[in-house]
Amino acid sequence: MSSDKMTSEIDSQPGPEVNNSSEDINETPRGDDGLPKTFDVLIIGTGVTESILSAAVSRNGHSVLHLDPREYYGGSWATFSLDQWMSKSFLEVPAEATVSDLFLEDSKGTLTWKNNVDQFEQVWYMKDEETKGQLMSQRRRFNIDLMPRLIAAREDIIQVLITSNVSRYLEFLKISRLLTNLPPPNEHLIESIPLSRADIFTSKSLSLVEKRSLVKLIEAVLQPTSSTQDAAQEHTPEEGEAVSETFEDLVKKTKVPDKLKHMVKSSFTTLEDGFSPDGSSFNVEFCSRCRLFLNSIGRYGNQTPFLWTIYGISEICQAFCRLSAVYGGIFILKRHLSRIEAQEDGFVFQTEQDEVKVKHIIVGPDMQCDIVGKDRSKKEQASITVGRAVLITKGGSIKAPDENSKQKGDGIFVYRLSGMEVIEMNHISQAVPKDYRLLQVTFPIPDTEIKQPCRSTVETLLSPFLLFRKHTDQCMDDSDETISSSGTQCCSDDSSTTTGQSNMKPQVIYGSYFNLTYSCDSLFSELYKNSSGDSNSYIMSCGIESAELSKYVSKAKSIFSTLYPEEEFLPKAPDCDEPDAVNGDDIDISEFSSTNEDPAVNPEGENNDAAVMNPNDNADGGAIGEE
Amino acid sequence: MNNSWKQGSFLLSIDRDSDLEEEEEEEKVWYAKESFVEDPPKIMSEKLFKVIIIGDPTVGKTSFVQRYVQGSFKRDYKGTVGVDFALKVFKWSESQTIRLQLWDIAGQERFTWMTRVYYKDAHGCIIMFDLTNRNSFQNTIKWKKDVDSKCMLPDGSPIPCMLLANKCDLSSRQVDQMEIETFYKENNFIGWTETSAKEGLMVNDSMRFLVEVMLRQSGNGTNGFSNGNGTDRLHLKSAVPTSSSCSC
Structure with missing residues (x-):
């Protein structure tokens, strides 16, 4: 065999030496387990804001120690396999991590660990061992997000992923359909939401008059930015007026039915609007969100504005953590602090046997910081609680695509059903094995019901679309068709009204229900400022409550600029001696970005031209533009 | 070949000190050959493999990569900053070139289990321990479980994992060979050997063994890199609305 003829291609980037790494062989540890004694920044928690900050700080050559009291990455952004999910590891508050004492110059305080999952309940709807066994044998093929997030293609996080080159660790999928059920009394009917000009004109569910007014409405929404792409120029007086119009105003003006x-x-x-189309908060902010939505359509050739992270949202946190590690960041999971003390020019903290000195401390949203003797009246611990359900179903999609639909028949669908967001995934998402579907349900809970289990709400509202109970034993048949057709019969009371619809309801096999609370302070980041040294050192909080990813990004940016005002935030990380890009079908966002300055080499230029559907250039991108 | 290698040369070749020298000799020859490969013949086919190297801190992972890719050993070698992996390209046969990405643990990410990002799409794995550190041997099972829980080949089978017992040049060994032999069988490693990154012992041989296994697996249609389930993923072309012509 001629394999002994070898050429060796050596990594061409020697790079500066890591100042805090020790020898790999005959290592001389510094602490008891080799932990260096000083770091620039300590970060606690591996949620998205903390992870972005970790990468940003480490990338610029500052040393980072990144701890998480839990044994997995992501905090409330975590993703689990089915067995991890069922074992409810996310319910456990790391015992020793609950309190660490703060000793500051003028005051004392505590850092308390919070658990944000409550009222967890899980149910097997199909109890036979065969079904369970089949499912559990594929448990590792599940990637279940604690809190699933759709990413709009023009959201800031996408830009940060591209400019920082963290996108090289990630793969995305386009979400192929967005559907909604109709307002009462037709709430059992689901229709696709037309998202492009072509969709609107070929849609059979809209009359000609409706189509015209829809186009008018979309133009009205887009008006303030349609003349200029630069958001900064929006503040000219006349445009400012247009911006201040609420959605209801626009609806009235365009006479939309x-x-x-x-x-x-x-x-x-x-x-944030509560997913409820009847809510009252359709204000200016809503209009700007509409614009983000419309502008996001088609950016990557997607029919909806949304992208999905393959393997789950936790990948985003882990990708930033990886970049941080590659630049020297040290990560320790399942580690907590016992004591933090302010000292001159920084803080000293105790973690297990190690005593470590840092300049700044950043705590994640899962840590509640209480400082005695400081005026914290403005700190009200704002929180939102959402209801969540994770359902595993068999028997196809809630709404099978129309036969004549040009859209691809399978993928990830997003439904807005009776005030709930339902993300339905098949195996393409890598979140669920073949033949099953994973339904991620999210909905707002009124304050009065925060302590109530949410299972019955979900079952009631989704029963027109899903089969939660098995009524007869003929349903035991493994064949999907039998399940579905008998399902329609079994639940004729539900489906009798769906005349003319041949829809077969998917059977729910397993469901889990819980309430998830984000409780944090979005108003300010600075928890404590220690100005005893030559320069200030800070304890900052990443707490932020929002459904929008952009806010997490801007939080990270603002904390970074407080700590390092002079420095660039996440400059592009050079590629390793990257072999030819794998020509997969997943979206490598760095390659298709129209704004990426890096002249990315595209092996299939033609393909990509098609993929870069800049909606601003292409009137088809989401029914935008002039008539 | 697989069997004989595992049980024959793999175990026996570096049994005692006397064999060590012989082995060293062989290694030198390898590097000599390596150095005068000139204008390689036309590349018929090229395969890319991602190999991850894990194990406790200080067992010699970075040194192993360094030795394999650069053919050198530096006592004070430290991981390079900002680099995910080392790349080695070599000719496997007349018609086959191999590009091997060796993902080192990034030196720093060593007090914890790895991120999935590190494991993702790996075709092969090396779990390394230090023969002079019993604890690092006992921890290999945790590493194996971590890998198996975070990645698999497209057909659902675990990725091929090789167990390496490093620092066999040192005399103060704490782990018995028979114990390792039993252990690797019980825990579904594809093979094991003793290595010395410092002396360059069994570095190339072990990698060659792993590449062979990965090649066989990719030949079986379970090639992890070309999207085992590619047909199910969205194709960009088909995902673009076909109606763009009426954008007027």
């Missing part, structure tokens, strides 16, 4: 209004609202709402 109720059904359309419902659909439009359904597609634009997020958790």
